[in-house]
Amino acid sequence: MMAMKLQPELADLLRQAYSGEKAAAFAYIGHARSLRDPEVRRAVKQIEEDEWNHRREVLALMQEYGVPVSRWYECKYHIIGRIISTACHVIGWFMPLYFAGRLESGNVCEYIVMKDYFNALGITKHDAILYEMAVKEREHEDFFQLQVKDSRLLPFFEKLFGWGGRQGFNTLDASKKDPDLAKVDAKSSGCRR
Ligand SMILES: [Fe+2]
Numbered sequence: 001m002m003a004m005k006l007q008p009e010l011a012d013l014l015r016q017a018y019s020g021e022k023a024a025a026f027a028y029i030g031h032a033r034s035l036r037d038p039e040v041r042r043a044v045k046q047i048e049e050d051e052w053n054h055r056r057e058v059l060a061l062m063q064e065y066g067v068p069v070s071r072w073y074e075c076k077y078h079i080i081g082r083i084i085s086t087a088c089h090v091i092g093w094f095m096p097l098y099f100a101g102r103l104e105s106g107n108v109c110e111y112i113v114m115k116d117y118f119n120a121l122g123i124t125k126h127d128a129i130l131y132e133m134a135v136k137e138r139e140h141e142d143f144f145q146l147q148v149k150d151s152r153l154l155p156f157f158e159k160l161f162g163w164g165g166r167q168g169f170n171t172l173d174a175s176k177k178d179p180d181l182a183k184v185d186a187k188s189s190g191c192r193r
């Protein structure tokens with residue numbers, strides 16, 4: 001049987017996520033190296049591993065539906081990842097942690113929105129994996145939030161960039177086990193876009 005054709009928006013989301021995960025993994029390599037606290041360093045190394053796993057999982061989805069990898073995104077996110085990776089060594093501890101958390105906050109919704117698109121086609125078999133990836137991103141977000149929560153810079157950055165102690169780009173609860181996946185969508189997860 002021919003694979004079902006995906007909405008162009010979904011195909012593009014998958015392509016961007018695939019390449020974006022590479023940028024994230026690269027960024028975390030540099031980030032981990034710039035950190036002094038061995039425990040935080042280990043945690044960031046683990047997050048890098050998670051992102052490589054996501055990349056593999058997104059690729060499997062793309063292959064199932066015949067979505068080709070975008071050379072443009074691969075190139076673009078390669079460069080972005082390398083730049084952030086290097087920047088981590090020069091801009092102090094706060095900003096890399098802050099912007100990592102802010103980015104992760106948005107990534108949560110990426111996977112929930114993908115689930116919505118699949119569901120719109122009547123495809124529910126990817127619900128569990130997409131939800132699992134969203135929860136992982138939420139765990140990453142929570143980790144970075146914990147790292148910056150006591151910084152005196154946080155209130156200022158929160159005001160400026162819309163993410164921090166009180167506000168984020170999703171309301172997903174990573175601690176909730178086995179929710180009814182049929183009811184998890186962008187709206188119920190507080191995704192703003
Ligand atoms: Fe990820």
Ligand SMILES: [Fe+2]
Binds near residue numbers: 024051104107136137
């Ligand atoms: Fe992540």
